[in-house]
Amino acid sequence: MRILLLLIILGSFGAVSCTKSHPASAAIQDSLYGERASFVIQDNFNFSMYSTGITTTGYADTLAGAGPFTVLAPVNTGWAGTQWSIYFIGYPLGTWSSTFLNDIFNYSILRGRYSFDSLPLGDNQPIPTYGGFHVWVSKYVSGTDTVVTVNGAPLTGVDIPTSNGLIQAVSLLLNPEETHSITDWVKNFPDLTMFAVALTRVGADSLLTKGGPWTVLAPNNTAFVQAAWMGLGISTVDSLLTADTAVLGPLVRGHIIPGSRRFLNDFDRWLAAPGDTVMVTALNGEQVRYFQEQAGWGILPDHFLGGSGQGTPGGIPSANSNQVEDKYRYQADIPSENGVLHVIDQVLQP
Structure with missing residues (x-):
């Protein structure tokens, strides 16, 4: 009996010893662990800047998890090819x-x-993101090609497989969707203070808080200051607060395109050739013109003119290294849950 008890005890110690010397971690059990999204991104030079970003923020660990995940990874040229490059x-x-x-x-x-x-x-x-907002994916036929875009940015690689999901290679770094309404975004962007005042003055701020989708062309503060030539009394915050709403209302509504979420690529794809014009109807009932201007050194993209067809076209302002951090972002294709916003550098003349 004592011998039998001793053998049982020794067997128990042996079992414990065996377990300790051969740990069965998830990494060993999963033969495809090294093919998870985090490692596929690290091993692909075209994603080296994105890889640095997910390592810095800790999302590399997230993407090494079980998933499944779909990763929208900007290729390296997508960081340097937009106004985001000022950061780097x-x-x-x-x-x-x-x-x-x-x-x-x-x-x-x-x-x-x-x-x-x-x-x-x-x-x-709409496709929901990890953080609870959405990206906006378009798929359309262009000639003999099928094009896929995310927030207007074309993909350069589709459905790259990983063992815990897929990677979509994006041609541009995307502006994140951070607000549920365009009004929220405008009121929290320092360079749109005067546009925010104008929206509130004519009651359009409540309109852009709900409903939609809306496409909004938002003149920055400099655009309002430069609009003194219009003679409408809108070049200071004080003048906006006392402006005649019968005049200010149509002007503000001329920067709001109802019923659609139009990223810049959505305008571009309807241009047959440089020099063509796309016409869209603004909330004031007038036509806003979108075109790309042909210059001696190439094409100047993304220009808008108001209903009158007069004045200086509004374009997307360049980033400035002296600006506050949030203003380094690419100032077009800024998504919210109820639309998309493009900052422009001129007030459009109705």
Whole structure:
């Protein structure tokens, strides 16, 4: 009996010893662990800037998890090819605010496996992000090609497989969707203070808080200051607060396009050739003109003219390294839950 008891005890110690010397971690059990999104991104030079970003923010660990995830990973040229590039000239990732970085990379991850190749044709189809907002995916035929865009940015690679989901290679770094309404975004963007005052003055702020979708062309503060030549008394905050709403109302509504969410690519794809014009109807009933201007050194993109067809066309302002951090962002294709906003550098003349 004592011998039997001793054998049982020794057997128990042996079992425990065996368990300790051969840990069965998830990494060992999962033979495809090294093919998860985090590692596929790290191993692809075209995603090296995105890889640095997810490492800095901790999302590399997230994307090494079980998932499934769909990752919207901008290729390296997508960071340098827009006004975001100003960040990388004098402000490396390590100097960005953690909140701002988190917004960018949180927005680039979709919770679930979404095959964009399998999506039906359609404009700005909503897909929920890891953080609870949406990206807007369009799929359309252009000539003999099928084009897929996210928030207007064309994909350069579709449905790149990983063991825990898919990667979509995006041609541009996306502005994150951070607000539920365009009004919220306007009122929190320092360079749109005067436009926010104008919206409130004519009651359009409440309109853009709900409903939609809306496409809004928002003149920045400099645009209002430069609009003194119009003689409408809108070049200071004080003058906006006392402006005749019968005049200010149509002007403000001429910057709001109802019933559609139009990223710049949505305008571009309807241009047959440089020099053509796309006409859309604004909330004041007048036509807003969108065109790309042909210059001696090339094409000047993304120009808007108001209903009169007069005045200086409004374009997308350039980033400035002296501006506050939030203004480094690319100032077009700014999404919200009820529309999209483009900052422009001129007040459109109705």
